[in-house]
Amino acid sequence: MSTAIDIVGVSKRYGTLTALDDVSFSVRQGEFFALLGPNGAGKTTLISALAGLARQDEGTIRVMGHDTVHDFRDARMALGVVPQELVFDPFFTVRETLVFQSGYFGIKRNDAWIDELLFKLGLTEKANANMRALSGGMKRRVMVAQALVHRPPVIVLDEPTAGVDVELRQSLWDFVQELNDAGHTIVLTTHYLEEAETLCGRIAMLKRGRLIALEPKEKLLAQSAGREVALKLSGPLPAALEALKTREEDGRQVLALAEPAALETVLAAVREAGLEVRDLTLVETDLETVFVNMMRGSRTA
Amino acid sequence: MINFTGFYTLFRKELLRFWKVAFQTVAAPVLTALLYQLIFAHVLENHVEAYPGVSYTAFLIPGLAMMSMAQNAFANGSSSLIQSKVTGNIVFILLPPLTALEFTAAYLLAAVCRGLLVGAGVLAVTAAFGLPWPTHPLWALVFAALGCGVLGSLGIIAGIWAEKFDQLAAFQNFIIMPLTFLSGVFYSIASLPPLWRAVSHANPVFYMIDGFRYGFFGQADVSPWLSLAVVGASFVALASLALRMIGSGYKLRH
Numbered sequence: 001m002s003t004a005i006d007i008v009g010v011s012k013r014y015g016t017l018t019a020l021d022d023v024s025f026s027v028r029q030g031e032f033f034a035l036l037g038p039n040g041a042g043k044t045t046l047i048s049a050l051a052g053l054a055r056q057d058e059g060t061i062r063v064m065g066h067d068t069v070h071d072f073r074d075a076r077m078a079l080g081v082v083p084q085e086l087v088f089d090p091f092f093t094v095r096e097t098l099v100f101q102s103g104y105f106g107i108k109r110n111d112a113w114i115d116e117l118l119f120k121l122g123l124t125e126k127a128n129a130n131m132r133a134l135s136g137g138m139k140r141r142v143m144v145a146q147a148l149v150h151r152p153p154v155i156v157l158d159e160p161t162a163g164v165d166v167e168l169r170q171s172l173w174d175f176v177q178e179l180n181d182a183g184h185t186i187v188l189t190t191h192y193l194e195e196a197e198t199l200c201g202r203i204a205m206l207k208r209g210r211l212i213a214l215e216p217k218e219k220l221l222a223q224s225a226g227r228e229v230a231l232k233l234s235g236p237l238p239a240a241l242e243a244l245k246t247r248e249e250d251g252r253q254v255l256a257l258a259e260p261a262a263l264e265t266v267l268a269a270v271r272e273a274g275l276e277v278r279d280l281t282l283v284e285t286d287l288e289t290v291f292v293n294m295m296r297g298s299r300t301a
Numbered sequence: 302m303i304n305f306t307g308f309y310t311l312f313r314k315e316l317l318r319f320w321k322v323a324f325q326t327v328a329a330p331v332l333t334a335l336l337y338q339l340i341f342a343h344v345l346e347n348h349v350e351a352y353p354g355v356s357y358t359a360f361l362i363p364g365l366a367m368m369s370m371a372q373n374a375f376a377n378g379s380s381s382l383i384q385s386k387v388t389g390n391i392v393f394i395l396l397p398p399l400t401a402l403e404f405t406a407a408y409l410l411a412a413v414c415r416g417l418l419v420g421a422g423v424l425a426v427t428a429a430f431g432l433p434w435p436t437h438p439l440w441a442l443v444f445a446a447l448g449c450g451v452l453g454s455l456g457i458i459a460g461i462w463a464e465k466f467d468q469l470a471a472f473q474n475f476i477i478m479p480l481t482f483l484s485g486v487f488y489s490i491a492s493l494p495p496l497w498r499a500v501s502h503a504n505p506v507f508y509m510i511d512g513f514r515y516g517f518f519g520q521a522d523v524s525p526w527l528s529l530a531v532v533g534a535s536f537v538a539l540a541s542l543a544l545r546m547i548g549s550g551y552k553l554r555h
Contacts, residue, residue, distance in 0.1 A: 014555075053395055054555045073304070073398035081396055087389035091318050103310025104397035146393060 003065070004029045004154045004185035005050065010059035012045055012209075019045040020056065021209040027187060027202075029064075029153070032180050034196035035189045037206035038295060043189045044084060046206070047158050051081045063154055077105065080152035082143050084159045084189075088131040094118070094142055095127045098149055105150035117145040120175055137168045144172065148179075155179060157188040161195065173199060197287040205294055213294055220290055227257045229266060232279035240269045252279070308403035311394060315411030319377055326415060330373050331422035334365045338427045341487060351489045352520050359431040363441075363517050364486035366423040367448055367510045371481050374416030374449035375456040375473070378408045382460025383469050391553065401548035405457065409540065412453030413446060420445055433517060440525055441516025447532045448509035452477075454539035461546050461553060480506045490522055505535040 005027040012020040020042045027033045035043050048054035050061050052068055052075070060067060066074035089097060095114065102110035118124045121141040126134060131142065140160065147155060157176070161169045177199065180186045190196055196203060196217075203220055205213040213220065230252040231237075237245060237253045244255040244266070255266060263282075270277060319326040342358040351360035385391035394404070424432065435441045455477070463469040483497075484506035490498050501507045512528030515521035521528070547553065 048555070051396055052554065053392065055550065073302075073400075076396060076398040079396075083389075083392050085389050085392075087392060089385075089390045089393070090388075091321055092314075096317075100310055100314050101393060101397070103313075104307045104394060104399060106304045106306045106398070108306055 002029050003027070004031065004063070005187065006060075006062040006065075007046070007050075008060050010046070010049060010056045010061060012042075012049060012054065012056045018209050020049070022059070023206070023209070023211050024059075025204055025211060025214050027154075027185060029185050030180070030183055031185055031202060032177075032200045033185070033187045034200035034203045035187060035206065036193070036196060036203060036291060037189075040208075041206040042209040043206055044158055045209075047081065047156055047187075047189070050156065051079060052076060077150060078153055080147035080150065080155045082147045082155075082157045082160050084162065086136060086139055086143070088134075088139050088142065090130070090132045093128050093130050094123060094134070097131060097142060098145055101146045102149040107150060110149060113151065114145075114149065117148055120178075121145055122171065137164050140164055141168070141172070144175075153183075154185045154187070157186070159189055159191060161190065161192060169195075193287040193291055203287075205291070207295060217287070221285055221287065227260065227285065228254050228283040229257055229263060230254045230279075230281040230283055231266070231270070231277060233270060234276040234278060235273070238269050238273035238275070240273075241266060252281075254283070304398055304400070304403055307397060307399045308407050311399065311404065311407035312410050315377070315381060315408060316414060318381060319411070319415050326373070326377070327418055327422060330369045330419050331426055334369045334423040335426045337365055338362065338430060342430055352518060355518050355520075356431055359433065360489070360514070360518075361487065362424065362427045362430060362432045363514045364484075364510050365427065366420045367445070367513045368481045368484070368486045368506075369423045370416040370420040370445060370449050371452040371506060371509065372477065373419040374412045374452040375459070375477050377412040377415040378453055378456035379460035379463070379469055379473075381408070381411075382457065383463050383466060386460075386464070386553075387466065395553060401544055404547050405540070405544045408457050409450065409453045409543070412456055413449040416449030416453065417445060420449075435517045436519035437516045437525075439516075441513055444509055444512035444516060444528070444532065447529075447536050448506075448513065450536045451505060451509070451532060451539055454536065454543045457543040458539065458546060461543075461551060464552070480504055484510050485522065486510060505531055508532050 003026050007026065008024050010020055010023045011018070023046065035046070037043050045054060049056045050063065050068060052072055055069065062068065063075040064078040066078060068075045092100070098114045098117070099110070102114065118127055121144060123138065123141055123145065126138060131139065134142065144160065160172060164172070173195065176186055188200070200217060202214070202216050204211060228246065230249065232252050241255060245253055246256050247254050257263060338361060341361055345357050348357040351357055459469060459472045463472060483501060484504050485501055490501045490507065493501065508523070508528035508531040511521045511523055512525050512532060515525040515528070
């Protein structure tokens, strides 16, 4: 069996709002998968349904082959979730929190693994500190440790780096990368598209509860405009180039290039019009451009 | 297959949660009961004997103990659940593989423990006012445990139902307080006018207190078997409701 998560025809409505609309896709074991979309697109609802925090109105979700409704024990044992909201129990210390979390998953003695998690997440010195006394970033690390106490094969991180300092963000990603290398399946949602671009293999995009794209990262990037050139000219853009113009940014004309060689044509047209190039930047399409184009509705599936 | 470790861990967590603040959750209600005892015993010292051979001050003690047990068993589950819901950390017990039964049993058992602990504390500090050694200790224990079970179940129900602290406070002030105060804590209902006697007879807390008192004095307003039937039935009904609410995900899993 090679499917980590199997989502089939999942819909969820809250009153008149359709939070998820017939969403289907699978995540293979060992993948590093990103779930992207603007606020309200349904990412957290989908993760909630996956984790059993919400129940879908239609469709089925399986985690490592276990149905999240009928076989919820095995499904939840296979899943580690880092929730988006920064939450903690102020009554307990870091270590108590992790010992309790292990116990809920039926694990009695987990000290060796807890120590390792504390070490990997830079929490060793805070092990006996009360949760209240930790900074936001430290609390976030404890939440990551809580999601991993039962060594789940599938790990879901819902916006794990929101409001987290740069240093933690980097060390967190190193750790998650390490888990992925060790064979864990990782699913993440993030607002930082750079993170998805560097880390993830495949990307799903949600918009208003619908799946609008599901591609390997490279394909997604290649599908969009390709390369662009931003030009600052001494005069107005020659008419011959108007067709290539995608937008204007800070007084620069941004032109789409079908292929790198097309730059020759652009420069030739500028020369013919008797204009000078004041500044020129080649822009590689990044995930953000793709994302913005998708969300504008340039492609609705 | 039962996740016994999961249940036991949640139970221990709930025990520790109130034990870490035992000054508020155990010592405070014991002090409150002691104050009631001091004031009422002083004011009503020369009141007629509640039962033949039982002074008013002695009569008062089991009632106060049961009332404190009931209020604290209710408070334990309800305040824990509302806090977890409002702060959001309830997610950490919704994610693990715990069934409704394991979840409910852990909260319920912790509530019963807190209730019994408070009850033991109240009896210990008020015993000097003339409490006899119980004539039927087993009856007393059964009513204490079942009474805490009833209010513990009600606490879980209220904690799940309430979305804000003031809703829970309303539940506490308008349902729990009248139920526990209008239950014959401070008087034998035989002394009441017929209307209020009928109202008391409709209150399950009355049977808890009456049954508990029977354990100490060997006499009560109604038969201990009737009390056992009412308290037992209330427990089964409310615990089942709590279990069903948790099983259905009502207000917990959206």
